[in-house]
Amino acid sequence: MRWMWIDEITDFQPNQRMVAIKNIKADEEYLRDHFPDEPIYPASLMIEGMAQTAGILVGSINRFKEKVVLAKVLKAIFDCEVFPGQTIRFDAQLERMDDQGASTTGIVQRQISTDSEWETIGRIDLMFSHLDQNRAGLEFPEENFVFADNFKEILKQAGLENLADT
Amino acid sequence: MPETAVMTSEEIFNRLRDVLEEALGVDDDEITLEASLTGDLEAESIDFLDIVFRLEKSFSTPDKPFKIGQGELFPENLMENPEWVDDNKFTDAGMDMLKERMPHVDFSNFQTNREVEKVAELITVKSIVEFVERKLAAS
Numbered sequence: 001m002r003w004m005w006i007d008e009i010t011d012f013q014p015n016q017r018m019v020a021i022k023n024i025k026a027d028e029e030y031l032r033d034h035f036p037d038e039p040i041y042p043a044s045l046m047i048e049g050m051a052q053t054a055g056i057l058v059g060s061i062n063r064f065k066e067k068v069v070l071a072k073v074l075k076a077i078f079d080c081e082v083f084p085g086q087t088i089r090f091d092a093q094l095e096r097m098d099d100q101g102a103s104t105t106g107i108v109q110r111q112i113s114t115d116s117e118w119e120t121i122g123r124i125d126l127m128f129s130h131l132d133q134n135r136a137g138l139e140f141p142e143e144n145f146v147f148a149d150n151f152k153e154i155l156k157q158a159g160l161e162n163l164a165d166t
Numbered sequence: 167m168p169e170t171a172v173m174t175s176e177e178i179f180n181r182l183r184d185v186l187e188e189a190l191g192v193d194d195d196e197i198t199l200e201a202s203l204t205g206d207l208e209a210e211s212i213d214f215l216d217i218v219f220r221l222e223k224s225f226s227t228p229d230k231p232f233k234i235g236q237g238e239l240f241p242e243n244l245m246e247n248p249e250w251v252d253d254n255k256f257t258d259a260g261m262d263m264l265k266e267r268m269p270h271v272d273f274s275n276f277q278t279n280r281e282v283e284k285v286a287e288l289i290t291v292k293s294i295v296e297f298v299e300r301k302l303a304a305s
Contacts, residue, residue, distance in 0.1 A: 071212040096219050099236055101212075103219050127216055 004150050005049040006090065009056070009158035018057035019091045020154075022049050026084040041082040046090075046108055047073060050124040054092035054104040056151065058128050061097065064147045064164045067131035067140060071101060074125040078108070082121070087111040089118065101129040178298050182291065185220045189213055199292040214240045217294075225298060230305060239297055240289060241268060244282055255280040270297035 011019035024041050031039035051070045059068045082088055092106040108122035131140050147164070155161050173181075183197045190207050203209040209217070218234050225232035236242065241264065245251055250260030261280065265273055270293045276285070 072216060074216065096222070101215050103216075127212065127219075129212060129215070 004052065004154065005045050006052050006154065009053075009154060009160065010089065011091075012057075012060075012158070012160060015061055015094060016057075017091070017093050018053050018060075019089055020049070020053040020056075021087055021089040023087050024082060024084050028084070031084055039084050041084070041086075041088075043076070043078050046078065046082070046088070046122060047076055047124055047126075049088070050090045050092060050106045050108065051126055052151075053090040054094075054106055054126055055128060055146075056154070057092050057094055058097065058102045058104065059147055060160075060163045061094075061102075064144060064151075066133075067144055067146045068102075068128050069131050069146060070126060071129035072127040074103065074127055076122070076124050078122040080110075080121050082110060088121070090124075095125075099130065100133045101127060103127045173299075173302060175295055175299060178295050178302075179291070181224055182221075182294055182298065185217060185224050186291070189216045189220055197291055199290065199295070201291050202287045203289050203291070203294075205287045221294075221298065225302070232301065232305075234301075237267075239270075239294070241285060244285065251282055254282050256282065256285075268293075270294070270300060 006020040006022050009018060009020045011017065026039070030042070030045075034040060034042050055068050055070065059066065087110070089109050089111070090106060091109065092104050095103045095105050097103075104126050106124045106126070107120050108124060109118040110121045111117070112119050131146070152161065152164060155163060179199065183194055186192060186197050186207065187194055190203075190209055190213060192207050196207065201207055203213075203217075218239060221239075222232050222234055244256075244260075247260075247263075250257060250263055256264065261273065261277070264271070264285065271288050272290075272293070273288065276288055
């Protein structure tokens with residue numbers, strides 16, 4: 001199973017845009033090692049958070065029938081560090097899609113006050129591949145292991161469960 | 167910036183160089199007309215899709231989209247037809263198919279080799295310039 005690195009979908013415009021947030025809690029286990037006595041939210045998990053947000057956006061276009069996997073990080077730029085107790089959000093936009101895959105652009109923002117003000121702290125552009133349409137012609141299991149139950153739970157919480165057929 | 171319909175080979179090459187620099191993370195002096203995408207510039211499978219997306223973006227204009235069909239620029243599913251391939255080498259029918267599907271690629275040094283695995287190495291920067299030229303002229 002995949003771990004989820006987003007807490008909640010907060011905005012969705014079909015075929016165009018998806019926004020999700022992540023609250024970084026002080027007791028998250030990996031923060032003990034990243035780094036001892038100086039916890040910093042790992043940039044790699046921000047990339048994964050954006051990949052999950054953008055991946056759901058891409059997957060939703062074909063009602064999650066395709067296995068959408070992250071194929072390439074086109075760009076990942078971060079302006080500052082993010083710490084426990086902060087909330088970040090991933091704002092992903094679809095740039096281009098065809099049978100083989102899709103590309104997305106995205107910004108990472110950090111909440112700077114409790115009255116919903118956000119500042120942009122990063123930009124992450126990604127490319128996704130539709131696994132069953134890979135150029136090498138490799139075959140994968142029929143079951144959609146990419147969009148498993150934990151993804152469906154996130155959709156359900158956002159009232160978007162009707163986006164998936166199963 | 168020139169209109170895409172009247173671009174010279176050099177202008178296409180200059181724009182393609184930016185695309186390849188971004189997509190493959192290579193230096194501009196590595197991008198020569200003779201450079202092979204997989205052999206010299208170390209392009210991997212997913213890079214081809216990235217290059218296609220970037221070419222479409224780079225050569226589209228508001229009133230004339232530049233759209234590349236699946237398998238149009240780079241070969242795909244070459245093993246699907248047993249008439250085309252025998253013992254991992256292209257048959258005469260396979261060579262005819264390649265030449266028809268990829269008129270932008272120079273197959274003159276491939277007649278004796280014919281190995282399926284090597285066909286991607288034939289795609290050079292020059293092939294892509296010619297591909298773009300043909301598409302712009304036909305649009």
